[in-house]
Amino acid sequence: MIDTPDIDYAALSPVIALVTGIVVVLLVGLIGPRGRRGLSSALTLLTLGTTAGLMIWQLGEPDTDLVAGALRSDGLSLTIGLIVVAAAAFVIPLQLRDPAAEEAGFGETHTLLLGSVLGMVLLAEAQNLISLFVALELLSIPLYVLCGSHRSRTQSLESGLKYLIVGSIGSATLLYGSAFIYGGSGGATDFTAIAEGIGTDLADDPLVLIGIAFVAVGLAFKVSIAPFHQWTPDVYQGAPTPITAFMAVATKAAAFAVFARFFITALGPSADQWQPALAALAAITIIVGNVGALGQDSLKRMLGYSGVAQAGYMLTGLLVGSIAGIDALVFYLAAYTLMNLAAFAVIAIRERETPLGDDITAVQGLGRDRPELAWPLTISMLALAGLPGTAGFMGKLFLIEAAVAAEYTWLGVFIVVGSMISLAYYLRVIAAIWMRPAPRLAPAIAGAAPEAEAGAAEPPSRTGRAGRALDGTPSGGRCWLVLGAIIVTSAATIVFGIVPSPLIDFSIHAGEAIISMLGV
C-alpha cells in the first residue's frame, strides 16, 4: 500500500479544468482542418470561463494546502489566477484575425496559451521551491514559442530567441539561488519551513543572503525590473501583439504573486536585509523605465518600457512587506491589466489596418476617424500615467499610502516623480490621437515605407479603411467581440477610478492570504 497524499479536488478544480481544456483544444486542433479558428477559440474561452468560475467559487472557501503542501489555494493565488485568466480571455478574440495565429495554427497557439496560463496559475499557488521552479518553466516555455510564432517575420523569431536566452538565464539564476537557500535554511524547500530554518539566527548568513540575491534576480528578470529589463522592449516589440498583451500583464501578475509569497513568508526573517536592496531596485526601475520610454516611436516598445516603470511601482507595494502593500500590489496589478490590455488591443487593430505597424503615426487622427478606438486608448494612457478619475490613480494612491505608512515616503516621491516623467510619453500618444491629422498613406501597397511626417488633414487612403486589413481581409477592427472587450475594459478603468471599493475588496483577499500564511 503506497501512502498517497490526500488531494483536495475541489480546491484543485481550476487546475484540473485547465489541464482538461489544454488536452481538448490540442486534440481538436489536430483533428480538424487548420482553419477552425472559431471552434478552437470557443473551446479555449469555455475552458477559461470554467476555470474562472471555479476560482470565484473557491474564493469563498477557506485556504487549503494542496498536493502535500506543494501548492496552496488561497486569496493571493485566486485573485492573481483570475487576473491571468481574464487577460487570456481578452486575448483570444484579438487573435481571431491575427496573422501569427493564422500561420502557426489556432489549435497550437491556444494550447500553448493555455499551457502558459496553467503555469501562471500554478506559480501563484506555489509554496515550495520545486513547484515554484516547475511552474515558472511551464509559464515560460510556451511563451518563448508564442513569441516566435509569427514565423514569416524575422522580428518575431528574433524576439522568441532573445526571450528564450534571457529567460533561461533568469531561470538558471533562480534555480542556483534556490539551492543556496535550500542549503542555508538546513534543507527546507517549503516556504514556511524555510522561514523556520532561517529564523532570526541565520537572517544575515552570507549563504542565505547570496540565495536571496539570486532568487531576487531571477524573479526580477521575469517581472522586468531594472537592470534586468533589457529584453523587455525588444521582446514586446517583436512578439505578435496579442501575445505581447498577454505576456505584459499575465506574466507580471503571476511572477509578482510568487515574488510576494516567497519574500514575505519564506524570507520574512531576513526582511531587514532585502528591503533596502529591493527599495533601491524599485527606485532605479522607476527611473530607468520612464526615461527609456521617452522618445520611443514604436508604441509597443514604449509600452515595454512603461511596463518596466510600472513594475517599479508595484515592487514598492511588495517590498514594504505590509498587508496593505500586498493589497495595493494586487489592486495595481488588476488595474494595470485593464489599462494595458485595452491599449495593446487598439495597437493590434491599427497594426492590421495601416501599413505603419506599431509606430505612433498609426494612431494619428484616430480621434476624428475612429472614436471607438481613440477613447479607449486615451483612457488607457491617462490611467497608466495615473491621472485622477482612472483606476491607475487609485492604484498609485493605494501604493503611495502603503509606502508612506511603512516609512518609505521617499519611494512614494519616486513614484510621483516617475509619473511626471511618464506624462511626457503618454501625452505624446494622446496628442497624436486627438491633435494631429491622420497620416497620408502611400498608395495601396502593403509594406510600403511608412511616411514619417504627417501630411495635411486628409482622410486616410483606402488602405487604412476602417475594419479592413491591408489585403482586404477583416482585421478585427469592426469585430464586436474585440470592440466590446476593449470598451468593457476601458469602462472598468474609469469605473474603478471613481468607485474603487469593489476592486479593493477583491484585492484584500490577497492580503488575508498572507496573514493566514504567516499565522499572525
Add this chain to the structure above:
Amino acid sequence: MLTWIVFIPVAVGLIGFLLPSRIVGWWALLGTLVSLGLAISLVAGFDSSGGLQEVVDESWIPQLGVRFQLGVDGLSLFLVLLTSLLWTATVLWSALQYPDRPRNYFFMLGLAQTATLGAFLAQDLLLFVLFFDLMLIPFYFLIGQWGTGDRVRATIKMIIYTLIGSLLMLVAAIATAVLSADSVGGLTFSIEILRQVPLPTGSQYWIFAFFSLAFLVKMPAFLVHGWVADAYKACPLPVLVLLGGVLSKVAAYGFLRIVMPLFPDAAIQFQDLLLIAGVVSILYGSAMAFTQTDVRLIVAYSSIAQMGFITIGIFSLSGSGGDGAVIQMVNHGLVVAPVFLIIAILAERSGTEDVREMGGMARNAPVLAVLFVIVAMALLAIPGSANFVGEFFILKGVFETDVAIALIASIGIALAAFYSLRMYQRTMHNREAAPGVSREIALREAVVVVPLVLCIVGLALYPGLITTRGENAVDRSLAAVNPDPQPAPEAAAAADRGWTGYAPVAEGSAP
C-alpha cells in the same frame, strides 16, 4: 444639493454625446444655467454667521479612509458662484460660435466645471487633490484640440509644470493623513478632523513645501510661471476666460482652505518667503505686462501680478489680508473674463492680437469702448471699484505685518494703472490700424459681455455682499496661524454700515 451642483455639468456633457451636434451647445448652456441657478440659491440660502453648510458626507473608499465630503462656507461660496457664472458665459459664447467637434468640446467643458466645483467644495483632503488634478485633463484637451499655434508643445509644458506640483501634493496629502492617523484615531483625510491635531513641526515643513509648490505653480507665481505664456497663447479665448478667471483661484483658495488650517507652524515659518514671492510676482508681472505686445500676454502677466497681491494678502496672516484675498479672488475672476472676451472681439475685428497693429477700434463702437473702459478701470482698481476694496484690505493686512513689503506692493497698484490703460489706449484709441474694421459690439457678443460687466458694477456698489459672508470663514481658516484674531474692523464696519461696503474703507484710507 452640493452633489448636484458638482455632477450636473459632467452629466450634461455625457448626455450631450447622444444629441445631434447642432443643439449640443444649447443643451450644455441649459446645464450651466441650472448650475448657475443652484449656485445663486446657495448664496441666497447662506447663513453668514455659520460655518460649513450644506454638508455632504458619504462613505467612499472606506479602506483608505477617504470620504466623499462636500461643504460650502464663506471662502468657497462666491468662488462657486464665480465658477458657475464664468462657465455660463463661456458656454454661451462657444454655443454661439459653433466650435468644431462640439460634443467633445462641451463634454470637456462640463468635466472641467465638475472638477473645479469639486475642488472648491471638497472637504476631504484627498477628494480635493483628486479634483485639483482632474481639472487639468479637460483643459489639456481643450487647449490641445481647439487651440491655436504650437498648442501641443504648450499643453505638454502646462501639464508637466502643473502636475509636478499636483502629484507631490498627492504624496503630501497622503503623508498628512498617515502621520496623523495615530493622534486622530484612524486613517482619515477629513480636513475638519485633521485641523484639530496639527502635525509635528518638522513634518509640517516639507508637507507645506509640497502643497505650496502645487499652488504657486497653478497660480502662477514668479519662477514657476514658465507654462503661462505658451498656454495663454495657445488657448482658445473662451476657454482662456476659465483658465485665467477660475483656475488660478483654486490655488489661492487651497492656501486658505488647506495650508493655513493644517500646517500653521510652517505657514508662520515660511511667511516671509511667501510674502517675498508674492511681491516679486507683483513687480515682475506688472513689468512684463507693461512691455508685452501680445494682448493675451498683457493680461496673462497682469494676472501674475494680481495673484501676487492675493498671495501677500493670504500670507499677511491677518484677518483683513485674508478678507481682501477672498474678495480679490472673485474680483479678478470677474474682471479677467470680460477682458478676454473683449480681446476676442477686438482680435476678430482687427485680425491680430498684437497691440502695435491694433488701434482706433473705438471709432465706430462707443458701447464696446464703454464696456472696455469699465473693465480696464476695474482692473487697475480705481477707487470705487470692488478691486479697490480688495486691494485696500490686502494692503492693510500687509501693513500690519510687514511695512516694507506693503510699500513695495503699493507700487504694483500704480503699475496696474500703466498696463491696463496702455492696453485700452493701444487697442481702442490711437490711429486706426489699416486692416482693422471698427464695428460695434454685436448682439451675440453683447449678450455675454454685458452681464459680466454689470456684475462688476454691481459688486463695486455692494462689496459687502462678499465680505460679510467671507469674514467668518477667513477667521476660522486663519485661527491656527493667528491665535489672537483681531477682528477686521473695516470689514465689520463695512458690513454694518449698509450697502456701500467700501465707503468707510475709503475714509480710513485718507488719514
